[in-house]
Amino acid sequence: MSQQPFQINVSSRIQRLPPYLFGRINKMKYDKRVAGVDIIDLGMGNPTDPTPKSVVDKLSEAATDPRNHRYSVSNGIAGLRKEVARKYHRQYGVDLDPETEIIATIGSKEGFSHLCLALLGPGDTAVVGDPAFPIHIYAVAMAGANVIRVPLGNDLAFLDRVEKVIENLYPTPKLLILNYPHNPTALTIDKGFWERAIELCRKHGVMIISDYAYGEICFDGYQAPSFLSTPGAKEVGVEFTTMSKSYNMAGWRCGFCAGNAEMVKALGTIKGYYDYGMFAPIQIASVIAMRECEQTPQEQAAIYQHRRDEVCRGLDKLGWTYDRPRASMFVWAKINPDHFKKGEGTIDFCLRMMDEAEVALAPGRAFGEHGEGYVRIALVENEHRLRQAMKNLERALVPRQPKPKRQAAKA
Numbered sequence: 001m002s003q004q005p006f007q008i009n010v011s012s013r014i015q016r017l018p019p020y021l022f023g024r025i026n027k028m029k030y031d032k033r034v035a036g037v038d039i040i041d042l043g044m045g046n047p048t049d050p051t052p053k054s055v056v057d058k059l060s061e062a063a064t065d066p067r068n069h070r071y072s073v074s075n076g077i078a079g080l081r082k083e084v085a086r087k088y089h090r091q092y093g094v095d096l097d098p099e100t101e102i103i104a105t106i107g108s109k110e111g112f113s114h115l116c117l118a119l120l121g122p123g124d125t126a127v128v129g130d131p132a133f134p135i136h137i138y139a140v141a142m143a144g145a146n147v148i149r150v151p152l153g154n155d156l157a158f159l160d161r162v163e164k165v166i167e168n169l170y171p172t173p174k175l176l177i178l179n180y181p182h183n184p185t186a187l188t189i190d191k192g193f194w195e196r197a198i199e200l201c202r203k204h205g206v207m208i209i210s211d212y213a214y215g216e217i218c219f220d221g222y223q224a225p226s227f228l229s230t231p232g233a234k235e236v237g238v239e240f241t242t243m244s245k246s247y248n249m250a251g252w253r254c255g256f257c258a259g260n261a262e263m264v265k266a267l268g269t270i271k272g273y274y275d276y277g278m279f280a281p282i283q284i285a286s287v288i289a290m291r292e293c294e295q296t297p298q299e300q301a302a303i304y305q306h307r308r309d310e311v312c313r314g315l316d317k318l319g320w321t322y323d324r325p326r327a328s329m330f331v332w333a334k335i336n337p338d339h340f341k342k343g344e345g346t347i348d349f350c351l352r353m354m355d356e357a358e359v360a361l362a363p364g365r366a367f368g369e370h371g372e373g374y375v376r377i378a379l380v381e382n383e384h385r386l387r388q389a390m391k392n393l394e395r396a397l398v399p400r401q402p403k404p405k406r407q408a409a410k411a
Contacts, residue, residue, distance in 0.1 A: 013142050021347060021366035022134075028351055029360050040389040043350075043360040045183065045329055045378045049248045049303065051289075052296055058288040062281035072277035075268050076104025076256075080283045083290045084241075084256050092229040100261040101234070103268050106278055108213055108240040108255035111267065113139040114274065115238070115257060118266035119175060119207065120145035126175040127162055127206075129153070131367035131374075133183045136211070140175075148173065151370055154180065154187040159196050166204050176201055179211040181224050184367045184376040185332040186325035188222065194230040201236045207263065208237030213255075214328040216246040216297035219305040222326040228259055238263045245329060246297035247289045254278060254286045304329050307379040307386055314390025318397060331377045332364075339397045346372055357396040359389045 025043060032039050050056075062068050075081070081098035088094040096102055105111025116139040120126060124145040128136050129152035140147045148169065150161050166173055178197065180189045201208050210227035218224050227239045238259035244250040257267055277283075289296070308324070311331050315322055322333040340349060346363040353359050362378070364371030381389070 013144060016141050017138060020134075021363065024347065025350060025354070025360065025363065025366075028354055032354060032358075037358060039354060039358055039360050040381060040385055040392070041360045042378045042381065042386075042389060043362040043376075044380070045245075046380055047245060047248045047250050047329070048380050048382075049300065051248045051252070052293045054292055055247065055249070055285045055289045059281050059285040062284040065281075068280040068284070070280075072280045072283065074271040074275050074277045076102075076277060077280060077283050079287050080104055083287045084258065087290050088226075088228065088258065092226045094226065094228045096228075096258055097261070101264055102256060102258045103264050103271070104278065104283065105240075105255040105257055105267075105271075106275065107244065107253040108211065108242040108257075109135050110253070111255055111257045112136075112209065112211065112240055113142065114270045115209065115263065115267045116140050116143045116145070116175075118270045119143075119263070123171070124175075125169060125171075125173040126177055127165055127173050128177045129158070129179070129182075130369060131184055131364060131371035132177075133179060133211070134367065136177050136179065137368075140177075145174075149368060152182070152185065152187065154182070154189045154193065156193070156196055159193070159200060163200050163204075166200070166206060172204055173206055175207050175209060177209050177211070178227070179213075181214040181217070181325075181327035183211075183214065183328060184330055184362065184364070184371070186323075186328040186330050188224060188326045191225040191230065194225060194227055194233065198230055198232045198236055202232065206236075207260075208233075210237060210239040212239050213242050214245055215241065217301045217304055217329055218327040219301065219308065220326060224327050234259050234261075236260065243286050243289060246300060247293060248296075248300065249286070249289065252282050252286070254282055304379050307381075307383055310383050310386045311377055311379065311390065314387070314393070317390070317394055329379045331379065332374055333377060334374050336397075346375065350375065353393065353396065357389075357392040359392050 029039055081102045084102050085096045085098040088096050120143040122144040125148055126140045126145060127148050127150060130149035131152060137147050148165055150165055215224045227233050238257050240257050242255035312324055315333050319336040320333045322331055325331055346365045350361045350363040353361055362376040364374030
């Protein structure tokens with residue numbers, strides 16, 4: 001007698017997640033690299049520059065101490081939280097209590113996801129700009145809550161659109177998720193934006209999460225304002241930062257949530273059930289990064305600025321349009337319409353570029369409906385590789401004009 005195949009029934013939260021649009025891109029990139037193709041990967045914001053040597057040395061030293069081999073604490077060692085408080089005071093003039101207003105996270109992505117789990121549930125709603133970094137959408141969905149997408153902006157008109165949504169939705173949204181400097185679009189704001197955002201959220205009883213992962217990667221003299229540096233910020237929300245970009249510590253997975261004590265406590269409660277904290281030597285080394293490598297973020301930002309300029313020169317030759325970014329490690333560019341094949345969308349375009357130009361780009365559609373027609377270009381390769389990538393795209397997309405034939409000289 002044949003048995004029915006055993007069926008695995010996944011949870012409804014998994015079923016609610018849409019197809020991961022980066023999946024096809026990542027699989028093709030993997031297959032080509034296995035086949036020996038040198039793909040220039042500008043699709044993922046994964047820094048390729050090294051972590052400062054003093055930080056690596058401290059990690060090595062701390063890893064040899066048996067006292068650091070035990071479980072850590074889920075909210076981060078005291079020395080690390082105190083160092084975050086010192087940095088916020090030194091850099092932004094913000095006073096934070098390291099005991100109640102700061103918590104360490106296993107990268108900001110983990111912290112953001114668990115905070116959504118702590119704040120949201122079925123029937124709740126969060127408001128997010130579109131396009132958006134995918135976790136800003138999916139973490140809300142995984143918490144069982146709903147997402148309302150508002151066409152993205154960086155001005156008061158955008159906040160007016162957000163307020164109209166809040167006023168016309170019942171029950172009132174619980175959470176507004178903001179991300180400046182923005183991933184993927186690299187949009188930036190000035191301080192007045194935060195003042196208005198805090199005012200409207202206090203008025204309507206809406207919490208704010210600020211994702212400030214790229215706050216120190218700024219160009220041309222621009223300084224991205226911290227949400228927490230605005231009066232009233234701690235009353236309504238929290239801010240996430242990370243060691244990943246400014247100190248080239250992406251794989252180390254060390255981030256922070258700071259601000260409203262009740263929101264920090266809620267995140268700490270969730271984390272207390274889920275993890276025992278980061279490996280202590282990573283936390284100790286992160287202290288050294290903030291304490292002894294104060295110039296590293298500025299030096300890294302200068303590197304990204306030169307890379308930005310290299311990419312922009314290439315985009316000008318392609319006839320793609322863009323706003324020259326003032327911050328982040330991305331250029332958000334609109335593809336020249338002439339470079340699409342008939343019926344081709346952004347995802348298929350990016351797959352074709354991997355075939356024809358050996359360059360991986362992030363399709364704008366993967367970040368939301370309003371990303372269609374755009375690509376995100378990560379400034380993670382050195383200038384030589386970026387120059388080569390832009391030449392490869394030009395070779396694949398811009399028809400070469402035949403050279404005029406030389407006429408034979410008359411006798």
